[in-house]
Amino acid sequence: MITVRHSQDRGRASFGWLDSRHTFSFGNYYDPQHMGFSALRVINDDRVKPAAGFDTHGHRDMEIISYVLEGQIAHKDSEGNVQVLPAGEFQLMSAGTGIFHSEYNASDSEELHFLQIWIQPDIQGVAPGYQQKDFGRAAGLTPIATPDGENGTLRIRQDAALSQLILEPGAELEVSIPAGRKLYLHQIKGRLLADTTTLTPGDGAKVENQPQLALSNPGSEPLTALVFDLP
Known part of the structure; x- marks a missing residue:
């Protein structure tokens, strides 16, 4: 079963310096029907x-x-990490027992566009x-x-994969979905056909109770999406 969360139905926060779309409840946006999906808690389009x-x-x-x-993030945290995260890169910060950080647009002239994703860990109280x-x-x-950081992937503290x-x-x-697992799709660029369901930028989709999923590009440009494998 595929359940679509359309881009225009997401929550919104606007503070002048920040324009954010919330796939799930976050901050002042609360919707009891959209509190997360499995261990996936937040997808903010900032x-x-x-x-x-x-x-x-x-x-x-x-x-x-x-x-x-698009753009670059200037990151600084209480663990001593001072980094610039350019377009195309992924960052995974495991908060563990506690971490403080700041994130800024590293440019004085260009807008920063990024996704902020939160996944609840399956272990707590670690460094x-x-x-x-x-x-x-x-x-x-x-x-x-x-979960194990195999083949140079980022190691996440949850039985999940991105x-x-x-x-x-x-x-x-075609993607095989083991019994008891779920997928979540987040569309970034282009059009994605998930079985017979079309996703456009900003759309998301829960995929549950099916053994496989056919993914295809019916458009005229390359597409980019994120696929979450969840418990």
């Missing part, structure tokens, strides 16, 4: 004005993934961690985060 950003604030016991679509990597733009499914999906026009692939 646009940040030049030289603006999130002042130092804290997190604990949460796996926080940032994926930059914070930080990982960052560019996984390229290969066609097909590219693993980004896995993959980047890139399909050229006319391309298709």
Whole structure:
């Protein structure tokens, strides 16, 4: 079964310097029908004005993934990590017992556009961690985060996985879904056909109670999406 969360139905927060769309309840946006999906708790689609950003604030016991679509993030945290995250790179900050960080648009002239993703860990009270990597733009499914960090992926503290999906026009692939597992799709660029359901940028889809999923690109440009494998 595929259940679509259309882009225009997401929550919104606008503070002048930040324009954010919330797939799930977050901050002042609350919808009891959209509190997360399995261990996936947050997908915020954030646009940040030049030289603006999130002042130092804290997190604990949460796996926080940032994926930059346009621009650059200037990151600084209480573990001593001072990094710039450019477009195309993924960052995984494991908050663990507690971490403080700030995130700013590193540019004085260009907008920052990124996804902020929270996944609830299956273990608590462990030391914070930080990982960052560019996984390229290969066609097909590219693993980004896995529970054991295999093959150079980011290691996530949950029985979950995140993959980047890139399909050229006319391309298709089939994903097997083990019994008891769920998928969540988040569409970033282009049009994605999931079985017979069309997703456009900003759309999301829960996939439950089916053994496989056919993914294809019916459009005229390459598509980009994220695919979450969840318990």
